[in-house]
Amino acid sequence: MGKIGIFFGSDTGNTRRVAKSIAKKLGDDAADPVNVNKASVDDVLSYGALILGTPTLGDGELPGLTSGAQAESWEEFLPQLKGKDFSGKVVAIFGLGDQEGYGHEFVDAMIEIYEVVKAGGATVVGSWSTDGYTFEKSKAIVDGDFVGLVIDHDNQKELTEERVDAWLDQIKSDLLAA
Numbered sequence: 001m002g003k004i005g006i007f008f009g010s011d012t013g014n015t016r017r018v019a020k021s022i023a024k025k026l027g028d029d030a031a032d033p034v035n036v037n038k039a040s041v042d043d044v045l046s047y048g049a050l051i052l053g054t055p056t057l058g059d060g061e062l063p064g065l066t067s068g069a070q071a072e073s074w075e076e077f078l079p080q081l082k083g084k085d086f087s088g089k090v091v092a093i094f095g096l097g098d099q100e101g102y103g104h105e106f107v108d109a110m111i112e113i114y115e116v117v118k119a120g121g122a123t124v125v126g127s128w129s130t131d132g133y134t135f136e137k138s139k140a141i142v143d144g145d146f147v148g149l150v151i152d153h154d155n156q157k158e159l160t161e162e163r164v165d166a167w168l169d170q171i172k173s174d175l176l177a178a
């Protein structure tokens, strides 16, 4: 089992594909990515280092049944992580969104995951510059940067791989030191 746990939600598969690509790039350091609708709280808490991925669906929401996803996802799972102890854990978050179609609520769902793990005492790494994206508003910005890697598969697919590579370079040593 790799040292880094990767958990994701996904409706149409984009976030799953990015999670798989991250896992592949991390090789033996990472476990196989797990959809949160198949994960348990204990699975997540068994890792010292975590990469958590989500798309934003509905009206700036986490994926799940009320935001229009086809199956349960973060919307149903994240409340179970509320109040859990993440102290000593290092967490990196990535989010998928559509800056052209949803520029007024771009990747908003990332902030919900950020707030839960942060409240639990996690060290969150991997904040990401807003440079290179065009949008009006996002709740996922703290101190001027996105709280994690932002991927726009709908409009900037060609940038995904280099963004993932740069982000992993930025966070890998912190995750492995956890």
Ligand SMILES: Cc1cc2nc3c(=O)[nH]c(=O)nc-3n(C[C@H](O)[C@H](O)[C@H](O)COP(=O)(O)O)c2cc1C
Pocket: 009, 010, 011, 012, 013, 014, 015, 016, 055, 056, 057, 058, 059, 060, 061, 068, 096, 097, 098, 099, 102, 105, 106, 107, 108, 153, 154
């Ligand atoms: C119904 C619907 C609502 C969406 N709402 C948002 C949104 O509020 N903000 C955003 O940034 N992207 C939004 N998106 C774009 C998705 O996040 C994006 O297409 C993403 O790549 C989907 O990932 P998935 O294939 O893992 O589900 C929405 C997409 C759909 C289909």
